[in-house]
Amino acid sequence: SQKIEQNSEALNIQEGKTATLTCNYTNYSPAYLQWYRQDPGRGPVFLLLIRENEKEKRKERLKVTFDTTLKQSLFHITASQPADSATYLCALEQNSGYALNFGKGTSLLVTP
Amino acid sequence: EAGVAQSPRYKIIEKRQSVAFWCNPISGHATLYWYQQILGQGPKLLIQFQNNGVVDDSQLPKDRFSAERLKGVDSTLKIQPAKLEDSAVYLCASSAPGQGANGELFFGEGSRLTVL
Numbered sequence: 639s640q641k642i643e644q645n646s647e648a649l650n651i652q653e654g655k656t657a658t659l660t661c662n663y664t665n666y667s668p669a670y671l672q673w674y675r676q677d678p679g680r681g682p683v684f685l686l687l688i689r690e691n692e693k694e695k696r697k698e699r700l701k702v703t704f705d706t707t708l709k710q711s712l713f714h715i716t717a718s719q720p721a722d723s724a725t726y727l728c729a730l731e732q733n734s735g736y737a738l739n740f741g742k743g744t745s746l747l748v749t750p
Numbered sequence: 751e752a753g754v755a756q757s758p759r760y761k762i763i764e765k766r767q768s769v770a771f772w773c774n775p776i777s778g779h780a781t782l783y784w785y786q787q788i789l790g791q792g793p794k795l796l797i798q799f800q801n802n803g804v805v806d807d808s809q810l811p812k813d814r815f816s817a818e819r820l821k822g823v824d825s826t827l828k829i830q831p832a833k834l835e836d837s838a839v840y841l842c843a844s845s846a847p848g849q850g851a852n853g854e855l856f857f858g859e860g861s862r863l864t865v866l
Contacts, residue, residue: 642792672854681754681841681857682793727792736806737783738855740792 640665642741644728650747651718659713659744661728671704671711674727676743682727686713718748752776754858756842762864768830771861775823775844781805783855784817784827785841793841799825832865839863 643662651657661671670689674682688695688704688711695702701714715722725745729738755774763769775782780801785793796815798805801822810817814833819825829836839860845853 674855679859681843681859682855683857684854687854732795732806737795737798739795740785742790742792 640730640732640739642666642728642730642739644726644741645744646742648745648747650749653719653748653750655718657715657718657722657746657748659726659728659746661711661713661741663709663728663730666709666730668706668730670731671702672729672738673700673702673711673713674729674740676725676727682740685726715746718746720748720750722746723748754842754844754856756840756858756861758861759859760862760864762866763832765834765865766831768828769832769863770829771827771840771842771863773825773827773842773858775825775842776846776856779844779846779856780822781845782819782825783843783845784825785843787839787841787860789838796827796840829863832863834865837863837865 641664670687672687673685675685676682686702688702690706699716703712725743727743728741732739757772761769782799784796786796787793796810797807797817799819802819817827839862841857841860843855843857845855
């Protein structure tokens with residue numbers, strides 16, 4: 639069966655450090671992978687999409703890598719800030735043209 | 751641009767009662783999704799519409815859940831009768847034409863259901 643695994647443990651880091659979140663998947667052949675941010679009581683908000691032929695993508699302080707051989711994506715937040723505290727969700731499409739499946743998410747807490 | 755609208759935001763019902771949730775997607779978005787998010791879990795797809803046709807409802811518990819998208823715009827998700835395990839946040843999302851699931855999803859704020 640298809641699985642998306644994210645760090646189940648919450649990640650606590652100090653402000654200014656780089657946060658690295660992991661997304662591993664099995665039984666997917668994704669053309670792309672997406673990352674979303676979710677704040678408590680809110681719906682997920684799209685952050686980044688990375689395609690299978692892209693090794694790395696950046697947006698401001700965010701960097702995503704995608705290794706289809708390892709079946710893994712890493713999500714980095716550099717110079718982290720307390721405002722980055724949220725749950726981060728990894729998502730893959732079930733099959734081409736179909737909806738996204740989401741991982742459980744990783745909770746990130748950035749302390750001053 | 752207005753976002754995805756959902757109502758009600760919160761609903762508390764007794765088990766075996768019924769409940770309905772409403773979603774208005776972003777104008778012009780052909781694809782609409784309903785997800786269920788149980789506390790501590792990621793969103794789980796219940797149903798995907800393309801215009802007013804169903805693309806995927808394989809994970810919708812059809813003995814108690816139903817959804818419709820008349821006229822290809824607004825959508826309603828109904829649960830009847832509700833069970834305790836239906837307590838969750840019901841998220842509606844939409845995506846633009848030409849993108850479908852190959853682009854970002856825009857989520858509403860969700861409808862939180864508590865079944866007592």
